[in-house]
Amino acid sequence: MKYEAVIGAEVHAELATETKLFCGCPTTFGAPPNTQTCPVCLGMPGVLPVMNRKAFECALKIALALNCRVDEITSFDRKNYYYPDLPKNYQISQNHRNLGREGYLDIVVDGALKRVNIWNVHLEEDAGKLVHPESSSDSGTLVDLNRTGTPLLEIVSAPDMRNTAEVEAFMKTLRNILLYTGVSDCKMQEGRLRFEPSISLRPVGEQTLGARVEVKNVGSITAVVKAVEYEIERQTKALESGEKLPQETRLWDDRLSRTASMRRKETSADYRYFPEPDLVEVRISEEWQAKVRGTLPELPVAKRLRFQKSFGLGDYEAAVLTDDKSFADYYEACLAIGGASPKAIANWMINDVLRHLNEQRIEMAQFPCAPARVAALAGLVEKGTIGLGTAREVFAEMVAADRDPAEIVKSKGLAQISDESFILEVVNRVLAANAKSVADYKAGKSAAFNALIGPVMRETKGKANPQVVRQLLEKRLAES
Numbered sequence: 001m002k003y004e005a006v007i008g009a010e011v012h013a014e015l016a017t018e019t020k021l022f023c024g025c026p027t028t029f030g031a032p033p034n035t036q037t038c039p040v041c042l043g044m045p046g047v048l049p050v051m052n053r054k055a056f057e058c059a060l061k062i063a064l065a066l067n068c069r070v071d072e073i074t075s076f077d078r079k080n081y082y083y084p085d086l087p088k089n090y091q092i093s094q095n096h097r098n099l100g101r102e103g104y105l106d107i108v109v110d111g112a113l114k115r116v117n118i119w120n121v122h123l124e125e126d127a128g129k130l131v132h133p134e135s136s137s138d139s140g141t142l143v144d145l146n147r148t149g150t151p152l153l154e155i156v157s158a159p160d161m162r163n164t165a166e167v168e169a170f171m172k173t174l175r176n177i178l179l180y181t182g183v184s185d186c187k188m189q190e191g192r193l194r195f196e197p198s199i200s201l202r203p204v205g206e207q208t209l210g211a212r213v214e215v216k217n218v219g220s221i222t223a224v225v226k227a228v229e230y231e232i233e234r235q236t237k238a239l240e241s242g243e244k245l246p247q248e249t250r251l252w253d254d255r256l257s258r259t260a261s262m263r264r265k266e267t268s269a270d271y272r273y274f275p276e277p278d279l280v281e282v283r284i285s286e287e288w289q290a291k292v293r294g295t296l297p298e299l300p301v302a303k304r305l306r307f308q309k310s311f312g313l314g315d316y317e318a319a320v321l322t323d324d325k326s327f328a329d330y331y332e333a334c335l336a337i338g339g340a341s342p343k344a345i346a347n348w349m350i351n352d353v354l355r356h357l358n359e360q361r362i363e364m365a366q367f368p369c370a371p372a373r374v375a376a377l378a379g380l381v382e383k384g385t386i387g388l389g390t391a392r393e394v395f396a397e398m399v400a401a402d403r404d405p406a407e408i409v410k411s412k413g414l415a416q417i418s419d420e421s422f423i424l425e426v427v428n429r430v431l432a433a434n435a436k437s438v439a440d441y442k443a444g445k446s447a448a449f450n451a452l453i454g455p456v457m458r459e460t461k462g463k464a465n466p467q468v469v470r471q472l473l474e475k476r477l478a479e480s
């Protein structure tokens with residue numbers, strides 16, 4: 001029997017606000033343990049939460065970016081559970097009236113658009129962190145409550161994905177939207193963006209869903225892809241041997257590259273959700289919604305399609321250029337300066353600039369040169385002032401000392417020679433000195449032509465414009 005994978009995802013993103021969701025404590029990452037707390041986020045009796053307006057607007061922004069329906073009234077609920085890093089024994093979340101629902105995210109997989117439905121987008125508070133000491137002399141587990149109450153956006157997708165390529169595109173596109181809108185810094189290594197895939201299998205053609213396995217503790221996009229692959233394989237084997245799979249939550253072990261059962265999945269009834277009595281409902285007026293919608297930037301997939309259409313780029317080029325907003329912005333800044341075609345500048349961005357960023361392990365913001373430099377370099381090649389090989393050397397110097405490429409070319413005398421009378425003199429000398437090659441060429445050996453180009457390039461130290469050299473050689477050979 002052939003099986004089909006049905007994959008959905010729950011995404012948690014910490015919002016990039018300076019303070020927590022219901023109190024004024026800072027959210028700075030990496031502060032000494034338990035230094036960013038107050039009675040509210042410690043869950044002391046009698047305290048009252050106050051909604052952070054900026055966090056609420058960030059959440060609203062994403063609900064709109066994900067094409068969700070936003071009702072006029074949204075409200076908060078208590079999700080009850082006991083965990084040592086949750087001092088209140090409940091999390092303020094949303095269950096009955098989510099901020100956004102019935103949205104979708106369009107992703108591009110193998111050059112084609114695919115729609116993943118979004119069930120809901122809601123706002124909640126993060127829990128603290130348990131710290132397990134690494135040295136064997138320390139025992140026990142410590143609790144750090146700095147993270148408690150950090151605003152967290154949860155996005156729940158429909159199980160619309162069928163393979164790992166779609167899961168990967170979903171995660172990357174969603175991460176880009178969060179980065180493009182500036183609502184989260186998406187640092188997965190710091191746990192600020194978490195993807196939890198859920199995977200079930202069913203026989204091809206079957207409509208009902210199989211038992212859903214949710215995977216937690218997956219710390220990177222690569223790990224999520226590996227975990228999904230692992231689950232598809234594990235579940236296929238189990239079903240093939242006639243096993244009945246339970247609905248459960250499993251933990252990903254990155255070191256061993258496998259999942260292990262954590263707990264049989266609780267249902268939402270287990271959380272005893274009830275309306276949070278300490279918070280009022282939030283009314284989202286048409287005007288407020290319109291105002292927040294007005295702050296949305298052009299989103300990644302739209303930008304990618306526009307780059308293809310307006311600049312004549314291929315799907316791959318447009319995808320690479322728009323993968324990072326600052327990279328796309330830099331590219332458009334180069335175009336605004338002009339002096340070279342969009343295609344030529346795109347090639348410099350994708351090949352040389354990106355390679356430099358990767359080699360130096362730096363972000364676009366740390367790239368040493370302004371867009372004018374890259375535009376100028378692309379222009380020098382396109383106008384034929386320097387060849388591509390020389391341009392690569394100029395690029396290396398340009399980024400090493402943030403120098404103007406035209407100035408590097410001038411000071412090192414790298415400019416290509418296109419002066420016809422000068423090149424013609426060299427061509428004449430070379431023809432006179434290579435009678436054998438000339439005779440071979442006339443006897444029909446076309447390879448002899450290249451044997452004549454070599455000496456011309458050598459005599460000009462590689463600076464003669466190859467196109468002019470070819471033209472003049474052809475012309476002189478036809479005349480003689």
Ligand code: ZN
Nearest residue numbers: 023025038041
């Ligand atoms: Zn606090």
Ligand code: MN
Nearest residue numbers: 012093124154
């Ligand atoms: Mn949640």
